[in-house]
Structures are given as C-alpha cells and as structure tokens.
Amino acid sequence: MAITYELIKTCKQTGARLGKVHTPHGSFETPMFMPVGTLATVKTMSPEELEQMGAPIILSNTYHLWLRPGEDIVEEAGGLHSFMNWNGSILTDSGGFQVFSLSDLRQIEEEGVHFRNHISGEKLFLSPEKAMQIQNSLGADIMMAFDECPPYPAEHDYMKKSVERTSRWAERCLEGHQRPHDQGLFGIIQGGEYEDLRRQSARDLTSMDFPGYAIGGLSVGEPKDVMNRVLDFTAPLLPDEKPRYLMGVGSPDSLIDGSMRGIDMFDCVLPTRIARNGTCMTSNGRLVVRNAKFARDFRPIDENCDCHTCRNYSRAYIRHLVKSSETFGFRLTTYHNLYFLLKLMRQVREAIKEDRLGDFREEFFEQYGFNKPNAKNF
Amino acid sequence: MAITYELIKTCKQTGARLGKVHTPHGSFETPMFMPVGTLATVKTMSPEELEQMGAPIILSNTYHLWLRPGEDIVEEAGGLHSFMNWNGSILTDSGGFQVFSLSDLRQIEEEGVHFRNHISGEKLFLSPEKAMQIQNSLGADIMMAFDECPPYPAEHDYMKKSVERTSRWAERCLEGHQRPHDQGLFGIIQGGEYEDLRRQSARDLTSMDFPGYAIGGLSVGEPKDVMNRVLDFTAPLLPDEKPRYLMGVGSPDSLIDGSMRGIDMFDCVLPTRIARNGTCMTSNGRLVVRNAKFARDFRPIDENCDCHTCRNYSRAYIRHLVKSSETFGFRLTTYHNLYFLLKLMRQVREAIKEDRLGDFREEFFEQYGFNKPNAKNF
Ligand SMILES: [Zn+2]
Ligand SMILES: [Zn+2]
Numbered sequence: 001m002a003i004t005y006e007l008i009k010t011c012k013q014t015g016a017r018l019g020k021v022h023t024p025h026g027s028f029e030t031p032m033f034m035p036v037g038t039l040a041t042v043k044t045m046s047p048e049e050l051e052q053m054g055a056p057i058i059l060s061n062t063y064h065l066w067l068r069p070g071e072d073i074v075e076e077a078g079g080l081h082s083f084m085n086w087n088g089s090i091l092t093d094s095g096g097f098q099v100f101s102l103s104d105l106r107q108i109e110e111e112g113v114h115f116r117n118h119i120s121g122e123k124l125f126l127s128p129e130k131a132m133q134i135q136n137s138l139g140a141d142i143m144m145a146f147d148e149c150p151p152y153p154a155e156h157d158y159m160k161k162s163v164e165r166t167s168r169w170a171e172r173c174l175e176g177h178q179r180p181h182d183q184g185l186f187g188i189i190q191g192g193e194y195e196d197l198r199r200q201s202a203r204d205l206t207s208m209d210f211p212g213y214a215i216g217g218l219s220v221g222e223p224k225d226v227m228n229r230v231l232d233f234t235a236p237l238l239p240d241e242k243p244r245y246l247m248g249v250g251s252p253d254s255l256i257d258g259s260m261r262g263i264d265m266f267d268c269v270l271p272t273r274i275a276r277n278g279t280c281m282t283s284n285g286r287l288v289v290r291n292a293k294f295a296r297d298f299r300p301i302d303e304n305c306d307c308h309t310c311r312n313y314s315r316a317y318i319r320h321l322v323k324s325s326e327t328f329g330f331r332l333t334t335y336h337n338l339y340f341l342l343k344l345m346r347q348v349r350e351a352i353k354e355d356r357l358g359d360f361r362e363e364f365f366e367q368y369g370f371n372k373p374n375a376k377n378f
Numbered sequence: 379m380a381i382t383y384e385l386i387k388t389c390k391q392t393g394a395r396l397g398k399v400h401t402p403h404g405s406f407e408t409p410m411f412m413p414v415g416t417l418a419t420v421k422t423m424s425p426e427e428l429e430q431m432g433a434p435i436i437l438s439n440t441y442h443l444w445l446r447p448g449e450d451i452v453e454e455a456g457g458l459h460s461f462m463n464w465n466g467s468i469l470t471d472s473g474g475f476q477v478f479s480l481s482d483l484r485q486i487e488e489e490g491v492h493f494r495n496h497i498s499g500e501k502l503f504l505s506p507e508k509a510m511q512i513q514n515s516l517g518a519d520i521m522m523a524f525d526e527c528p529p530y531p532a533e534h535d536y537m538k539k540s541v542e543r544t545s546r547w548a549e550r551c552l553e554g555h556q557r558p559h560d561q562g563l564f565g566i567i568q569g570g571e572y573e574d575l576r577r578q579s580a581r582d583l584t585s586m587d588f589p590g591y592a593i594g595g596l597s598v599g600e601p602k603d604v605m606n607r608v609l610d611f612t613a614p615l616l617p618d619e620k621p622r623y624l625m626g627v628g629s630p631d632s633l634i635d636g637s638m639r640g641i642d643m644f645d646c647v648l649p650t651r652i653a654r655n656g657t658c659m660t661s662n663g664r665l666v667v668r669n670a671k672f673a674r675d676f677r678p679i680d681e682n683c684d685c686h687t688c689r690n691y692s693r694a695y696i697r698h699l700v701k702s703s704e705t706f707g708f709r710l711t712t713y714h715n716l717y718f719l720l721k722l723m724r725q726v727r728e729a730i731k732e733d734r735l736g737d738f739r740e741e742f743f744e745q746y747g748f749n750k751p752n753a754k755n756f
Pocket of ligand 1: 301302305306307308309310311336339
C-alpha cells in the first residue's frame, strides 16, 4: 500500500485524532494543513521555503496542470516531484471541483463531464478514467477519485442521484488507477447536508476499501454550524485505520473544529490568497498590513510568531512592499500565513497529546476574536 | 573616511583595475556589478538570496524611496539597511536621473529642479541640499551627488552650461552632506561625448576630493563605440586611488569593455527587468525561456551555470511558471541573471589577476555571440 495511517492517540476531551500518514515521500503527523500549489508552485514560495516552514505535504490541482503545462510534460520530467523540485509528499485533487466551479456549459453524463476550458474556451471531457490517467502521469503520492460536486444547496433528489453516480465513478477510478503500488487513491464522501446520503455514500465508498477518505461538498458556502453538523455525523462513518481529509478548509476556526471531529488532513487556498492582498492571520486575529496605520509600525506582523518573516521584517516595511506591489512583500505575507496555519496544527496536535483540545479551542478563539459578536470568518 | 579604495593590481594586457572598496557594511572586490533594488527590494529577491548569489552591494533609488514610503519612515526604521534587513553595502543614487527621465514639466533653475511626481502628479522640488538630506536619512554607505542629466544627444553649448551647473551643485552637495563619517559621497562626471567638457567636469570634481567618482550621462541611448570612446578619455582623468563607477551599465559586453577601461563599479536594472519577461543571459547568449521550443526541454537555463536555479530547475518548468505568470518563475530567472553577471565579474577579476582580460573578452564575446553580424545588445 502506497499510503498507510497510524492512529497514535485520541484526545480524551474531544475525540480528535493524533496520527501519522506514511507516503512514498515521507511521513507526516496529523492533523495537518496542506498548502495549495495549484500550478506546481505554491504561489510566491520556493520548495526550500515550504520545507523551512515545516510543510511536509502540498496539494496540486489536476485540472490546472492538465491544461498547462499538460500532464504529459510533467510525466516526461519524471513526475510532479521532479518537475517542481519538491521531495515532500504531494496530493493531487481529481479536477472535479474545478470542472464544476470554473468551467462553463458543462454537461454531466454517466460517462463523464463535457465542459469548456476556462482559459481557451476549448471543448473538453473529463471522466473517472481520464482523471486517473492524468493523476497517474502527475505521480502524486495521494490521488483523489473523480466525483461530482453539486452546488450548495442542492435538492435531496438531485443529491441522491449525484451520490450514486459518484459511487459508480469511484469504482471506475479504482479500476482505472494504474499505480496503486506507489500512489494511494482516496475516495470522496458526498451527500451534502443530508445524513442519509452521507451514510449511503460512506457505505458505498468504504466497501471499496480506499487507503483514505475525503469528505467533499463542504466549505462551499454553507454556514459553519452546518459544516460541523455534517462532520459530526459523517466522520464516525469512516474507518478508524484510514486518514480522513476535509477538502477546501483553511480558516483557523474550522481547522480546529474539524480536528475535534476526527479530521486528519485539510487544504485551502485561503492563506496564500489573502496574503496577496496583504491580509495576515495573527494570534490576535486578522491584520491587513496595507492599512495606513501600519506605515510607521516597526513591530512584526505577529508579535507571538517566530516565523522568518516576523523575525526579520516590520509591518512598515511589508506595508511599503505590498502597497508598491513588490513581489517580496507577497512572499513575506504568504510565508507568515502558511507558517501560522502549520503552527496552529502543531498546537492542535500538542493539545490532543495533552487531552485538552477543547480548552485550546476556547483559548485560541478568545485571543483570535472568533468569540466576538461580528467575528470575521478568519 | 567612510569609503576607501585599495588598488590591488592592474591588468598588463588591458589596464583594467583589480581593487577593493571598503564600506561601513563590509568590503568588496572590484570590478563589481551592483543589483538594483529600486524600492528597497531587488525585485522578487530576498536579502538571503542576494547574499547567497554573492552580491556584496546593492543600489537603491532615492527618488523612488522619497516618494514611497518616504525617507522619514526609512530613517525611523533605523535606515535602509535595517528597514530592508540587508547587512551588505548599499549605494543610493541622487534622484537626478529619475527627475530627468520620469517626471513631466520639469523646470531647471540654479536652485534645483521643479517637477511633478510621476505617480500622483504632485508638484515637487529637488535640489542638491534636498538630495543630500534624503540620502542622509536613507543612510546608504555610498551616496551620489545631485547632477543634471541632459538627454543624448545634447548640443555643446547646452552641455557646457549643464556641466558647470553640475559642478556648482556638487559643491553644494558636499556642504549639505551631514554624515561624511559613515556615508561616502561620490561626485559625478558629466559632459556627454565632448572630451573638453569631460575634462572640465573631471577637473572641477576631482578638485573637491570626493571619496569616489561616477561617470554619468552614458548608457543613455548612444552607440557602444561612443561609450567606449568617452570612457577611453574620461577614466584617465580620475585619480587612481578612488573607485570609479559607471552608472546604468549592465550588458555583459559593456561590463567587460568598461572594466578594460578602468571602471570599478557598475549597476543596471537590465538583469532584473528582462527576467520578468522570461529572458535570460547565458554563456551561449540570450535565451527567452518562454519560447515554445523549451516546453519539453529539461536542461537548465544555462548548462555552464552552477547557480541555484540551474542546479535545480529545468527550462520546461521555468517556462511553465513564466507562461502562467507565477512569481516563482520570475524569482528563478532573476536569480540566474544576477548570478550570471556577478559570476561574469568574478571571471573578469580572475582574468585581471592573470593579465589576460583581453583574451577573456575575445573568448566570452565569441561564445555569447557578440561577434555575430546582427548581435543583440545583451
Ligand atoms: Zn510570522
Ligand atoms: Zn543559472
């Protein structure tokens, strides 16, 4: 098996899992946050910086790499690790999410999805078999099954049909996967906010014995309490001995709340995307470093952070760079934001070890400001 | 004296100078190329990367820093070194070049220059005293006198008046300079292509005993042979025991040709500017990495280069990043181009030691392609 999971400990206070995922490119402790490198690069960062900040695994997007440079070029380079000079672990998504969120004029059939390239307008077709072929060429350690991603909210009738199709597609993904010896394929549980459908999806997929499972269809616009409720009834449907991945989640509160519900892996573009706007996550909440009030503020972005950015650069300097659209400013904010989430996950793992993740949540939420009346999302 | 120069050796074949410049932030061997960090950042690079590539000194622009973030903020941060976290040497220009090249509606008077801010349109005034005050606040190791930069070509009559004004302004700069103990002020020789005016300018300025001299008004559109001819008669007018800086020159051929004529320091935005377009300097000449022919080329940008980019990344990967406008691509091309010029200067110094800079020039020109009929500028 390319991917194995080791459950080390369960938090007595919350049920959160401390574990370890083993991949062909190293092992990492969970719960873990995975930075997103859409086009075979985590925007503005170098592989050395990702390693330095303590990122053992990154995510890359099949849909985007398929369109450019093309998975054949990546394969010819020796796979994604070699192409981008990253020796840690990599997870690729299936392309499904982008097909359903980015493309126009899509037409879903049993065979797959017809749609238009979001860049060139060219007509394309993605199917479970094609998604496997592309991901086998990319050569990531963890691949994702090709699923349908219905919008939120969706009617129960439609969602049931979609869940059943996603299960049939999952079977075809397993059959199409050519490299199970060195690439692990995760199944994706769908079903929206419907408990019966989540149960049906989990039953279908766990019967296929994937080396790991994702929970899809969340973080698509639903309120936080809906996400937490769905996790409450979905996570227990998954086998203890396999890793659980909550797709598209990266706000600090949801990382903690997801961990408390037994999630092991997370990914999100949030920390890198907001960094490009000069917005930083700090231990005292959101800080928009381009604001005028930081023009003469020579403190670090986060006085409680020991990252390379905070040890060496001031808010005043970073504000100057960001205001001037200087690349180095976005490097500094991106580095800090990713470090912040990776450190948060270290703190979560530490709290699980000490059976106090619930207490940690309260302390963190209080300091970050999540308990305030009109708290921001992140 | 903040800045001193040590002449180590003269090339028997060419007369080129091997030397060493001592500054309050370290010493560096000459001839040397200085990367340009206009807004207190060498575009896309970190200070660590500049150090790693072997850059002991960088240039920053007074005009730009005056407009943003403002020299008062830089001073409050503890000066430019502290503001941008750079512990090597820094040279700031006087702002004169930008006033004459970027601004509209400028009006030159004996007192100084009235012009409009190229960003906001606001009316501004720069004088020798103001240029000194700003540069004293920035706190670079080497400052430049405020000079008039006439366009090329300029009439002899106008140029003579301009040279005389620049000499009067140089006196005022010396008087206005408040930190001669830890900042060295260089004078700038003007005079265009006129030997008598270069002679007059050099006589005026060397009589003021600056710790170093720049040759200005070149690389402003004149043919290469005009530049070389001007250097041929101007460099000998300067004292042997002071460093000589040729402003705005960074093409490989001119770096060698300038070194052969006794120049010690160079700066230019060329390597960083062309990197942002995916253009690289290589030992075999210019390489435009975004070209389609490199899509499946897994060789490094320059097979003879041992820089971090060339040791770890392929043309195919860099092309993909540059085509996708991914920051990391511009980091990789920028790093390579700067390394290439810093390495070229190491080779030039080595050739001076061995009294064979003329031979080195022939070999380098042949391999780079400068001897071809329609050779490009770089
Ligand atoms: Zn930080
Ligand atoms: Zn190189």
